[in-house]
Amino acid sequence: MSATTLDSSVIELARALAAREVSSRELVSTSLERIAARDDAYHAFVTVAADQALALADAADAERASGNATGALLGIPIGVKDSIPTAGIRTTANSRLLEHWVPDHDAAPIARLRGAGAIVLGKTNLNEFGWALPTDNDLAPTAKNPWNPDYAAIGSSSGSGIAVAAGFVPAAIGTDGGGSTRLPAGQNNLVGIKATHGLVGRRGMDTSWISEISPMARTVADTALLLSVMADPGGEESKQYGAAPDYLSTLDNGIAGWRLGVPKRLIEGAGLEDEVATAFEATLRALEGLGAELVEVDLPGMAQARAANFIVLNAQAYSDHAVSLRRHPELYGESARVYHWMGAFLSASDLLNARAIRHRVRELVQDELAGVRAIVTPTSPVVTAEAARKPEAHRRGSNAVFTSPFNLTGHPAMSVPAGFSTSTGLPIGVQLVGALFDEGALFQIGAALEQVSNWSSHRIPEPNAPVAEGQ
């Protein structure tokens, strides 16, 4: 097998597998070899399910040889965030509390991916329970960004992002409760989408009303394919919208004449780093070049939505851990223990206020989207995880300024590659936000951008090579 085969897209791999140019065993073996050789530097994976993956690869190859293969993802290895339950594979959430937990079930979208033939190669790293500052005393060490391992990988789906960027797997699944898929997608030159709330089921995981199980991959088409498999059009909140989504058929239709909203005041108020501002401006010019009309829009309620989302995250974190925090405090990391207690100091009134804001701002955003097909923002105002986590600068959480409001409102939002920071070598993302259940528009915009930018063809520097300037 070519050394670069695993760097191909999911769709290219599916075609190569169908044409018998490569076997699933070869793909999975190459993934395992790469992880063994390089993951000590990045810590993308908490658990690698090598034996199970190889057995499933052989089964996929046998199914294909029988001539009865049907799954869109048959034999393709993927990574899954270690907070998402996976049947038969240890699921720790990078916590000592769950260090030995092997679920007997898959979360619903993982079952759908496996039903389409995807092979869960392993479980990817995160900060403990996705709700703590990472430390080297965690069950799995702090994830490093393979574009420049001097920097921590942004999270919380940090391992999923770096597993794809490092070429360990062609796609991975994260969760996104405030930006935790879009932010690592942006910082790893990937496409990552948080779908409309309710489109992707959460059965077998939890009942969060702001977090989504979310795919990320190198290309827009791959991400669209993954979401079309994960989506549950018969789900409680999405069944009113009817048929299963077919994002791929409209992907190449272009965006000429589309009106796209730019919330200028929101963006200016967030204080972008210069390199983010430069990449964002270049993306706006590219969108104009594609025939889109950019219009300035107001987005009222964003500050409140961001704060309300934070209230809900805290309430949920405490609610999930109230018993364990008292019974097994020693099994929490120092940071996780503190963060999970915070929600204990919120009232029912606080949570009801957050819910009221959710309904009102959802309407306001939907009204704004009646006049434009999508809204464009940077994914993060800062490039590095370190800038986002600097306590003395009071910047912690500031990187979710554009992402978290749309967790609260439930609107679909996707990060697409937008260039690189020349000072760090780290990628920068741009976020596209669409009307409820209009993921297709986001994929169409992303695909148009992909064709003119070519960022998706960029790969990480060879391990140990110096970071290139001006990528």
Next chain:
Amino acid sequence: MAERLDVDRDVWERLYPMVRDLRELADGLARLMPELHQEIPVTALVDAPGVPAE
């Protein structure tokens, strides 16, 4: 409060400043409920210490 909730003393010392910020945030949110139709600076409520990343 810490004793009533059974929070360990060492945790409480780290937790208290963050809880204070969280309460300010929640109370500020309640005050700004009527202002939802206006565009206020997005950093107005959350740029406080104690807000975890991502």
